[in-house]
Amino acid sequence: MSTMQDKADKSEHKGESRRSFLKTLWIGLGVVAIAEVVGVVYMYLRPRKQHIKEETFGSVITAGSADDFENDSVTAFRRGQLYLVRLDDGGFLALSRKCTHLGCTVPWVESEKQFKCPCHSSAFNIKGEVLRSPAPRPLDTYTVFVENGIVKVDTNRRSKRNRFESSQVIYS
Ligand code: FES
Structure with missing residues (x-):
């Protein structure tokens, strides 16, 4: 009986671990998605600059x-x-x-x-x-x-x- 109880506890524990892992995974993916959106918005809004040598600028x-x-x-x-x-x-x-x-x-x-x-x-x-x-x-x-x-x-x-x-x- 206690063996069956142990198995049930272990199974429940595994289920909780899986849920916890999936939750962490979803949070991680959410953070990555938000970072990508912020990056795309920044790249769109920032002024684009060409690299120009400035030896003579300022004179x-x-x-x-x-x-x-x-x-x-x-x-x-x-x-x-x-x-x-x-x-x-x-x-x-x-x-x-x-x-x-x-x-x-x-x-x-x-x-x-x-x-x-x-x-x-x-x-x-x-x-x-x-x-x-x-x-x-x-x-x-x-x-x-x-x-x-x-x-x-x-x-x-x-x-x-x-x-x-x-x-x-x-x-x-
Ligand atoms: S129109 Fe926005 S930088 Fe020229």
């Missing part, structure tokens, strides 16, 4: 002779993390490559004459003005100056702006 960059830049053109300076824009009237404007939404690098799409952010679809015109949100303001600018026909950009001075103004454009 005055010599862009080149003013004559080398055609009107209505955009030239990327990867190391300076900027675009040198020459407007159709010949004026120069240096724009930051960083989107004013969350800081993604914004490529210039020549065929559409727009800067288009790959992260959340903001778009900017050649002057850096917002054409499509969520970007809250135009692309930041850097100070441009022309010395003896040579265009230079001071990447130490990035300026936020709420709108494009003609005073931001430099003429040679």
Whole structure:
């Protein structure tokens, strides 16, 4: 009789162990699933950055002779993390490559004459003005100056702006 009781106790104990194991397993799987969801959300929301060498960023960059830049053109300076824009009237404007939404690098799409952010679809015109949100303001600018026909950009001075103004454009 006691043997049968022992067997029943052991069987019940095994059942409890199995239930406990399954409970722990489900909790573990739940934690893993939550961690994956958090990871996916983070990867989606974080700003995507390109790895750009910054040897020249934070200094005055010599862009080149003013004559080398055609009107209505955009030239990327990867190391300076900027675009040198020459407007159709010949004026120069240096724009930051960083989107004013969350800081993604914004490529210039020549065929559409727009800067288009790959992260959340903001778009900017050649002057850096917002054409499509969520970007809250135009692309930041850097100070441009022309010395003896040579265009230079001071990447130490990035300026936020709420709108494009003609005073931001430099003429040679
Ligand atoms: S970083 Fe969000 S639109 Fe550019």
